Amino acid sequence: MTDLDTQKILLIHPLGYQAAAAKNDISRMANIMPPLGLASIAAYLEREKIRADMIDCYAHPDSDAKILDYLQQQRPAWIGFSCTTSSFLDAVRLAELAKSVLPEIRTLFGGAHVSALKEQLVDDYPAVDIAVIGEGEETLRELITSGFDQAETVAGLIFRNPEGQAKFSGHRSCGLELDSLPFPAYEKLAGYPEAYSLPIFNYPKAPSTSCISSRGCPYACSYCDRSVFQQTFRHNSADYLYRHLDYLQQRFGIRHINFYDDQFTFKRQRVEEFCQLMIDNPLGMTFNCAVRAEHIDFDLLKLMKAAGCWMVSLGIETGDEELLTQHRQNANLDMLAEKIRLIKKAGIRTKGLLMMGLPGENEASIRRSMEYVFSLPIDDFNLSKFTPFPGSPIYEKIHDLGEFDEDWEKMDCMRFQFVPHGMRKERLEELFILFYKSHFQRPKVLWGYLTMLWKSPDSWKRFIGNLGNFLRFARSNRRLGESEDR
Ligand code: B12
Ligand code: SF4
Secondary structure, three states: OOOOEEEEEEEOOOOOOHHHHHHHHHHHHEEOOOOOOHHHHHHHHOOOOEEEEEEEEEOOOOOOHHHHHHHHHHEEEEEEEOOOOOOHHHHHHHHHHHHOOOOOOOOEOHHHHHHHOHHHHHOOOOOOOOEOOOOOOHOOOOOOOOOHHHHHHHHEEEEEEEOOOOOOOOOOOOOHHHHHHOOOOHHOOOOOOOOOOOOOOOOOOOEEEEOOOOOOOOOOOOOOOOOOOOOEEEEHHHHHHHHHHHHHHHHHOEEEEEEOOOOOOOOOOHHHHHHHHHHHOOOOOOEEEEHHHHHOOOHHHHHHHHHHHEEEEEEEEOHHHHHHHHHHHOOHHHHHHHHHHHHOOOOEEEEEEEEEEOOOOHHHHHHHHHHHHHOOOOOOOEEEOOOOOOOOHHHHHHHOOOEEOOOHHOOOOOOOEEEEOOOOOHHHHHHHHHHHHHHHHHHHHHHHHHHHHHHHHHHHHHHHHHHHHHHHHHHHHHHHHHHHHH
């Protein structure tokens, strides 16, 4: 008879790679966000009288000892891991570690990678007892309340049948009503909010945090994995959202929010109502959000600015219209440029989100992207290395489109694991460096970062604090940049 506590679960956000490497990873240092999915599950379970604690290894590398200590002291019957593709194998390692000290603990895996690959993971990894597909709140409550042996009766799970085969109990019939959820259990994240930080130069005041006010996106870009929420869109009401911000400010002193919704402005009326609340009853907070160009207009942007909107991020992906057409709907670069100008005209900073190395990419399309981006009044941009994630539409045919090294641990958008036909990996790396270098060499851009001295003093403080790491990163890339200069 097990002495584990069946009404207790430890939820883990894995680091995804070795702790030593994490300390030198500038992308992680510059951007550590709370695992909001896990925090939502924890708050929901606690409300249902199920004890749920969290350990965020991404924010706190070197957490193995802390996990072992928790397991030995608290003896939970369940441990759950939130997995992207790059963090999945680290989660498997931690699951094995947990079973080595508590052999009867049940391991649960959820998140994007799990929802995308489903049965395959349960079949291939004995350390995975159960995979949770889609949203975790209700599924976990039902499973923990019914018990491991009743897994087949709970929708949204993949479990092993008595013959050891992976079986899917089927998708849950409808998504949660988001306003019915408690606010995420931020207080259960060690060091919150100080242990978390938005990207440098992406916020005016600290402490800042990220927040999710909707789930899902109805679009279908080729590179985007939407296995968790599918093509649905559900959202919190403006009133709930306003109360959420008020809570973050009152309880944690938060002064700036980054809405990490896929489509913050998709329901225009909700955003109007939210902005009006922020204008009528100011909280003294600012916010950023990500939008799709189709879902903004000048009137809305002016209202957002008045409500405290500081920066809007917008997916551009590539400045080559032909390439863009292959990967997303409404590929219209003139429309995108027009919307970027409107954001600036409304007095809001803009950040362009781009990708390099998409199937069909070549040197000419990269040059066109650079020309396009540098012709726009963009304040900041993020260029990631295209990575074909399981669950994204392009994943199915990716091997026909180039060379793909599907090494999950390396699929963190910081490496070219995929190289499109006609390109060389080394050349992609050179052009990647050139893109960033050209951006930072423009006087207008440098001036923009200098103005952050007074617009975002905390960013400069962090930048200077991490200067050694940034310089090491720049040096390690210099050779590539120099070969391009010649
Ligand atoms: C904020 C964010 C981050 C944050 C925080 C990550 C986190 N775990 O929350 C940071 C900055 C750390 C991050 C990093 C990365 N991210 Co990210 N991130 C997001 C983003 C925009 C929002 C996550 C979120 O809060 N969603 C809302 C909550 C409610 O949903 P959720 O997290 O999926 O959780 C629900 C279910 O999945 C499930 N669930 C999740 N975990 C668990 C665990 C258990 C035990 C159970 C039962 C259920 C369960 O229940 C939750 C509640 O219903 C998503 C896109 C998206 N819209 O989800 C991308 C996304 C998760 N990230 C992605 C990627 C690629 C990355 C990076 C590799 C690179 C990058 N460019 O950022 C790194 C990987 C870091 C790592 N080691 O894992 C991809 C993942 C694709 C994949 N297959 O791997 C996504 C899906 C974006 C996309 N569409 O491509 N990310
Ligand atoms: S990239 Fe953005 S717009 Fe496209 S499907 Fe993903 S979330 Fe939706």
